[in-house]
Amino acid sequence: MKLIGMLDSPYVRRVAISLDRLGVDFEHEPLSVFSTFEAFSRINPVVKAPSLVLDDGTLLMDSTLIIDYFEAQSRADAKLLPQQPQALAQALQVLGLALAACEKAVQIVYEHNLRPSEKLHHPWVARVTGQLLAACGALEQLLAAQQPTSVERPDQAGITSAVAWSFMQLMLPEVVKAGDFPAFAEHARRLEQSELFKRYPQV
Template sequence: MKLVGMLDSPYVRRVAISLELYGVDFVHEPLSVFSTFNEFARINPVVKAPSLVLEDGTVLMDSSLILDYFEALAPADKKLLPQHAEARAHALQVLGLALAACEKTVQIVYEHHLRPAEKLHEPWIERVTGQLVAAYSLLETHLAQPTDEPLTQAALTAAVAWSFTQLKLPTVLEVDAFPNLQRHASRLEQHPAFRNYPIE
């Protein structure tokens, strides 16, 4: 199997870390949707990262859909989402917040790096930044109680999201205002699966 995409994408990175935790063998092909667009298009014409090429040639895309496939295949002791409905709803709530934070970070980065400066729309940037802050403020509350439990999909995605935002938007969020998130991400970044797929 082949995972296509750059590790500076939180979506690619969460898939890579998750696949290692599932015990899935795969090769990482670090293609960019920008600088290697044509090469990426030969694998997946949609050029969406991450893309995962299964052994039979099937191409899966979108991190949540890729991980849903492997969660279904994983044995009970390797699953990253709880099976009980109430616990799963809580995990999905945290996941939704973390993925929203990733999305809003990407939107802000694209606004500043892809759109001409004279076409920047400040009210839009303020709105998206407010959504980003709201997502992380809610995550901060969810992470108020430290835990040493085995890695879950919600926990790892929250850490991946926070590290991504801190890398891409270091001046937008004050780290000191989110001590629980900072502690959580710092701890998980030391995990072997995180260290094997460092943010680029």
């Protein structure tokens, strides 16, 4: 099967790391939704990254749906989300905040990189920035209060939050300042040093 998309996307990268962690064999095809739009559109006319082409040709898209598909097939002891309701709720709380941070960070990046500067809507940027920092603040509190994520066997909440942090530091370090979120930064630093994460560098 083929995973389509660039690893500088936090959504593509979280899928790649998660599939590897689940023991799923796949080929990565690094197509961009911008510079290789036409080539991407021949695989998926929607041109949405990540896209995953299964062995039978079925096309999946959206990072969470792709991961859910393989999570549903994995053994109980290999799953990336806990099965007990309270533990699951806690993991989903972290995961939801990490995905919200990714979404708001991408919105800010697109606003600055795709819209002419004279047409920037500053109230919108301010609002999205506030949402981004609120998500990071909540993640900082949660990560500071919990046991460190296993580097050898990270769960889905740990993977996605680390990927989100690295993306924000790559694209918006002046907005999400590392010194303001020490637990969040340390969480990502530990996972980025693992062989699992090193196999899928974002740059």
